[in-house]
Amino acid sequence: MGLVVFVKLRPIPDDAAYVGSDRCSSCHPQAYSAWKDSLHAKMMRAAAGEGVVVADFDSDDAGLGFHRDEAVWAIGSKWEQQFMGQEAGRETLLPGSWWRPTGRWDFTGWDGWQVPVPIKRCHGCHTVGLDVESEEFVEASIGCESCHGPGEWHVTTFGLGRILFQPDAQACGQCHTRGKTPSGEFFFPVGYRPGATLDDYFEFASASPGQNSTTWWGNGRARKRHQEYNAWRGEGHAHSLQSLREGYDGRYGEVEDACLGCHAAEAVLSGSRKPGISEVSEGITCSVCHNVHGDLAELRMGCEACHVEGAFYHTPERNAGHVACPASAGVGCVGCHMPSTVQVAGEFLLHDHAAGVVRPSDTLEWGTPSSCGNGGCHRSVDPELMQRRFDAHYPSGRAP
Numbered sequence: 001m002g003l004v005v006f007v008k009l010r011p012i013p014d015d016a017a018y019v020g021s022d023r024c025s026s027c028h029p030q031a032y033s034a035w036k037d038s039l040h041a042k043m044m045r046a047a048a049g050e051g052v053v054v055a056d057f058d059s060d061d062a063g064l065g066f067h068r069d070e071a072v073w074a075i076g077s078k079w080e081q082q083f084m085g086q087e088a089g090r091e092t093l094l095p096g097s098w099w100r101p102t103g104r105w106d107f108t109g110w111d112g113w114q115v116p117v118p119i120k121r122c123h124g125c126h127t128v129g130l131d132v133e134s135e136e137f138v139e140a141s142i143g144c145e146s147c148h149g150p151g152e153w154h155v156t157t158f159g160l161g162r163i164l165f166q167p168d169a170q171a172c173g174q175c176h177t178r179g180k181t182p183s184g185e186f187f188f189p190v191g192y193r194p195g196a197t198l199d200d201y202f203e204f205a206s207a208s209p210g211q212n213s214t215t216w217w218g219n220g221r222a223r224k225r226h227q228e229y230n231a232w233r234g235e236g237h238a239h240s241l242q243s244l245r246e247g248y249d250g251r252y253g254e255v256e257d258a259c260l261g262c263h264a265a266e267a268v269l270s271g272s273r274k275p276g277i278s279e280v281s282e283g284i285t286c287s288v289c290h291n292v293h294g295d296l297a298e299l300r301m302g303c304e305a306c307h308v309e310g311a312f313y314h315t316p317e318r319n320a321g322h323v324a325c326p327a328s329a330g331v332g333c334v335g336c337h338m339p340s341t342v343q344v345a346g347e348f349l350l351h352d353h354a355a356g357v358v359r360p361s362d363t364l365e366w367g368t369p370s371s372c373g374n375g376g377c378h379r380s381v382d383p384e385l386m387q388r389r390f391d392a393h394y395p396s397g398r399a400p
């Protein structure tokens with residue numbers, strides 16, 4: 001037994017190889033079948049596969065610059081689908097993108113010189129075990145080892161060799177982010193393996209306050225997709241464990257293990273074994289809110305699980321007047337605090353991950369869709385008038 005413990009505590013060897021998700025199925029059938037149904041498993045698929053292509057190659061949009069037969073890989077399916085062909089063994093991005101919400105092809109940005117090279121711009125986030133030198137990968141799409149780390153050692157020791165049990169938020173952040181390698185050559189963190197420190201491998205594309213960029217709004221909110229990690233890590237949920245450790249003056253009582261049930265990921269996800277304060281390292285992470293194996297967008301727990309009956313658990317008196325809308329309007333926390341500021345397929349459909357309100361005045365200043373207009377609620381109201389109503393309800397700019 002002692003030997004087993006010793007073996008398990010060793011870290012994954014640096015040279016452990018990636019083996020592919022199919023090698024995990026026999027011993028972990030439940031996780032495997034949940035993952036197989038998830039969007040992660042469907043990101044990059046052979047275009048010839050049955051039911052893979054959702055784009056309409058017979059649509060009468062003029063200008064589609066390639067034929068269906070050239071498509072070797074189909075990328076994505078939920079909002080947008082793109083295609084890759086192959087030239088001399090190297091993937092190429094084919095010119096055109098199918099937008100599901102509008103049912104149209106889009107060709108903006110496809111004027112030739114700036115068409116991205118997948119090995120530099122895409123593959124790192126859509127494949128497992130990519131080797132940028134040989135340009136080969138072990139598996140297409142996002143597999144078990146994308147999050148759990150390379151599995152060779154674990155598989156060859158019948159499960160005794162270590163593998164990451166609870167991948168941290170950085171493991172999600174390696175793909176749910178934007179930026180470049182320090183050399184500027186690759187748009188994904190080359191060489192990063194789950195468990196490592198992402199900042200050592202990647203320079204994040206961050207917002208420049210006061211200035212709209214293609215990826216961020218001037219108010220610091222996300223404008224382009226796949227930046228959930230950069231948005232999340234700057235705000236309260238990412239720091240909910242730090243709040244207990246740094247500068248806390250005891251106003252809500254002594255810090256004890258029971259606090260962790262709402263403030264630390266490891267405690268929320270641990271089931272019956274409740275870790276103590278010295279055993280936890282993360283705040284409210286991606287996997288606290290999201291399923292990690294099955295329907296990813298489905299929330300594992302609602303906001304109420306921790307924000308019990310309103311926003312303010314510690315100071316419940318502040319809940320009075322916090323929500324401006326009448327209960328009959330049925331506006332939830334997400335509608336106001338994670339508004340859809342991110343455009344995909346020409347529409348604002350994806351949620352910002354910094355949990356805070358976007359004011360109508362930001363719409364005037366930056367064009368960011370505001371929390372009040374979110375989901376179409378007050379979209380037709382003039383933002384200036386809407387901001388006056390906002391100020392009347394929240395005179396201090398904060399919840400009461």
Ligand code: HEC
Binds near residue numbers: 168
């Ligand atoms: C997107 C990242 C991600 C992918 C892909 C993923 N996992 Fe996980 N997995 C996690 C996280 C995070 C946990 C930690 C516990 C939790 O959040 O449920 C976990 C927990 C587990 C566990 C222990 C708890 C349990 O649910 O049984 C097993 C076993 C596991 N994963 C196996 C797999 C296998 C096998 C695959 C591929 C078929 C896979 N995982 C794919 C992120 C991932």
Ligand code: HEC
Binds near residue numbers: 028160
């Ligand atoms: C030959 C069977 C076998 C194969 C193949 C296998 N595992 Fe495991 N795995 C196990 C066993 C047994 C355990 C439980 C070990 C323990 O808890 O002592 C385990 C535990 C795990 C855990 C939880 C780790 C922990 O600390 O409890 C994860 C995550 C996991 N496996 C992922 C994977 C992934 C990903 C693959 C494919 C790369 C894989 N496994 C392939 C047998 C296997």
Ligand code: HEC
Binds near residue numbers: 078287292297
């Ligand atoms: C190797 C890259 C990679 C990793 C690691 C990764 N993701 Fe993803 N994720 C993607 C890609 C690419 C998509 C888009 C898939 C598609 O549309 O087919 C996606 C989609 C999603 C979605 C959207 C699902 C939907 O229905 O819209 C969620 C939620 C998500 N991931 C959460 C996570 C979480 C949580 C983790 C970490 C536990 C994680 N991802 C790790 C690349 C990754």
Ligand code: HEC
Binds near residue numbers: 075078118
């Ligand atoms: C840094 C990681 C990363 C890189 C690099 C990257 N993607 Fe993605 N991509 C993602 C993630 C994560 C998602 C899904 C999450 C989201 O939409 O916020 C996604 C979503 C997509 C989707 C929409 C999927 C759907 O189901 O609607 C398409 C299409 C896509 N990517 C194509 C590409 C192409 C083409 C490239 C190269 C030019 C590329 N991506 C580069 C991480 C990346």
Ligand code: HEC
Binds near residue numbers: 333
């Ligand atoms: C697992 C517990 C948990 C869940 C689930 C949760 N929260 Fe929180 N939330 C917290 C904690 C703890 C804090 C306090 C963070 C801190 O230390 O400042 C917080 C802070 C916040 C804040 C203040 C942010 C800031 O930057 O100061 C907002 C807004 C918020 N949460 C909204 C939400 C929304 C919306 C949801 C659902 C999508 C949600 N929360 C789900 C625990 C949770």
Ligand code: HEC
Binds near residue numbers: 299349351
């Ligand atoms: C406090 C809870 C919470 C946390 C923490 C959280 N998310 Fe989300 N996430 C949500 C909600 C709510 C949605 C919207 C779901 C819906 O469409 O109904 C969402 C949606 C998404 C989507 C789908 C695209 C979109 O924006 O609609 C992706 C991808 C995603 N999250 C990834 C992540 C990643 C990666 C992390 C960690 C860096 C993370 N999330 C952390 C609550 C959370």
Ligand code: HEC
Binds near residue numbers: 253258260262306314
């Ligand atoms: C039931 C869930 C829950 C538990 C248990 C919990 N908290 Fe919190 N905590 C929250 C939420 C939600 C927020 C953010 C909004 C608010 O103030 O309620 C928060 C915010 C905080 C903040 C930062 C914001 C502020 O108002 O200063 C501190 C510090 C804090 N909690 C300390 C603690 C301590 C200490 C304990 C244990 C004695 C604890 N919490 C237990 C849910 C919880």
Ligand code: HEC
Binds near residue numbers: 397
């Ligand atoms: C009608 C819109 C609306 C709804 C619905 C709403 N909020 Fe708020 N919330 C606000 C506004 C406006 C503020 C004050 C401005 C700010 O602090 O960003 C606020 C403030 C907060 C704060 C304090 C933030 C801080 O930095 O001190 C937390 C925490 C919070 N809300 C959580 C929640 C949770 C959890 C829910 C769901 C139970 C929710 N809110 C529902 C509009 C809303």
